[in-house]
Amino acid sequence: MPRPPAGPEERKRRRRRAALLGTAAALVAAGLLISSAWLLRDAMDGNRGRDRDFSVSASGTPDPADPRASASGAAAADGDASPDGSGAAAGSGTSGTSDAPSASAEGAAAEPTAPQVRGYSGVSVDAENSVSLSDGRSRKPSEGDIGFSCARAGCELESDTSVFVRMYGEPGATYDDCRLFTAHAKSHSLPLAAASAGTEICVRHRNGDIALLVVQVKSTAMPDLGFVMADLTVWRAEKG
Structure with missing residues (x-):
């Protein structure tokens, strides 16, 4: 007996079943x-592990990935360090500190001592x-170091007692x-004809x-009443 045609509900059920x-x-x-x-990945990892084990056994070098090798390397490093932590190798006979004098100490010892400086304001010389360069005070014409x-x-x-040099420029x-x-x-x-306020004159005494x-x-302008007033700076020579 022929099967009756499927209705709409039956067709929907068939489509859902086919989809499932x-x-x-x-x-x-x-x-x-x-x-x-x-499975393929596990097989490849196994092959790499066997290759690594073979290369390590052939070369005799510990595998860095092996925790036991890392632990043994750290122990060896600790054994090489000195007990006091100075960083010197055991049995080397040297310590972590140097007995040589520091460069700064040598430089300080090599630098010459700066000469003592004295300043005198408003010193005056005339006829x-x-x-005097020793104390910046006035003296008789024959007793001082700088006269007029x-x-x-x-x-x-x-x-x-001294020589003069006029300084030019700034x-x-x-x-x-x-x-x-x-x-x-x-x-x-030192002639004063061209000298004016601000002129700088260097002086060297025979004692240095x-x-x-x-x-x-x-x-x-009037020689009988002429004078020079100046500021004086003196650097004392180091006496041996």
């Missing part, structure tokens, strides 16, 4: 693929007074400048003292 069967088949296939992949004279055509500074001469420029100076006098004379006021 297809989904189940897909899940089974996916599971099989995943299982195959894991009746000279100035207008006996010649023009007024000038003069000295029996103001601010230093001890090193004066020491350098007076090293071979021979003149015991270096001085800088900075003119503040110069009056030479």
